[in-house]
Amino acid sequence: AQSVAQPEDQVNVAEGNPLTVKCTYSVSGNPYLFWYVQYPNRGLQFLLKYITGDNLVKGSYGFEAEFNKSQTSFHLKKPSALVSDSALYFCAVRDDSNTGKLIFGQGTTLQVKP
Amino acid sequence: DGGITQSPKYLFRKEGQNVTLSCEQNLNHDAMYWYRQDPGQGLRLIYYSQIVNDFQKGDIAEGYSVSREKKESFPLTVTSAQKNPTAFYLCASSMGYASEAFFGQGTRLTVV
Numbered sequence: 001a002q003s004v005a006q007p008e009d010q011v012n013v014a015e016g017n018p019l020t021v022k023c024t025y026s027v028s029g030n031p032y033l034f035w036y037v038q039y040p041n042r043g044l045q046f047l048l049k050y051i052t053g054d055n056l057v058k059g060s061y062g063f064e065a066e067f068n069k070s071q072t073s074f075h076l077k078k079p080s081a082l083v084s085d086s087a088l089y090f091c092a093v094r095d096d097s098n099t100g101k102l103i104f105g106q107g108t109t110l111q112v113k114p
Numbered sequence: 115d116g117g118i119t120q121s122p123k124y125l126f127r128k129e130g131q132n133v134t135l136s137c138e139q140n141l142n143h144d145a146m147y148w149y150r151q152d153p154g155q156g157l158r159l160i161y162y163s164q165i166v167n168d169f170q171k172g173d174i175a176e177g178y179s180v181s182r183e184k185k186e187s188f189p190l191t192v193t194s195a196q197k198n199p200t201a202f203y204l205c206a207s208s209m210g211y212a213s214e215a216f217f218g219q220g221t222r223l224t225v226v
Contacts, residue, residue: 041220044200044217094212100211105155
């Protein structure tokens with residue numbers, strides 16, 4: 001069965017420092033991977049996706065993610081964190097049943113302190 | 115502006131009542147989805163529809179119903195059979211399998 005794991009409930013970083021939010025996945029075929037961000041009482045906003053090609057994917061707001069097939073990971077990164085990056089981050093993988101369903105991790109709260 | 119509109123933003127339901135959450139999209143997407151979000155549990159799929167007049171149960175469909183009579187609309191009814199309906203409900207749509215999903219702003223349902 002497909003699954004996504006975000007091993008950290010919360011990540012704390014200082015403003016200006018690099019940040020990493022971790023995600024590992026389990027799928028039977030080639031993974032289609034996504035990162036979303038959610039601000040309080042709002043919907044999810046798409047950040048980036050990996051379908052195929054380069055292992056380093058660049059997305060919105062300066063975020064990027066590194067796909068590592070051998071480690072089945074898709075960690076979200078940003079070179080320099082902003083206080084405004086503080087939010088809830090979700091990693092997701094497309095279900096391989098061809099229905100387009102997304103399977104989400106449980107989310108990681110990112111707290112960036114000034 | 116293209117996007118997904120969910121209404122209402124906040125909804126209060128009395129015990130034993132059915133309530134319907136609206137979801138409309140003008141993105142011309144074929145696929146639409148309903149997710150439920152509870153604290154610490156991520157998002158769980160309730161129902162999805164890949165085409166008009168067709169929909170499938172997700173992982174937690176019990177106590178919910180949907181319809182897909184128009185491409186643009188995918189309303190969700192929370193019935194009295196849903197024992198714990200208090201949650202944040204998110205509607206999404208996507209163009210295809212490799213495409214990202216676009217989400218509405220959510221409806222927060224509270225049982226009073």
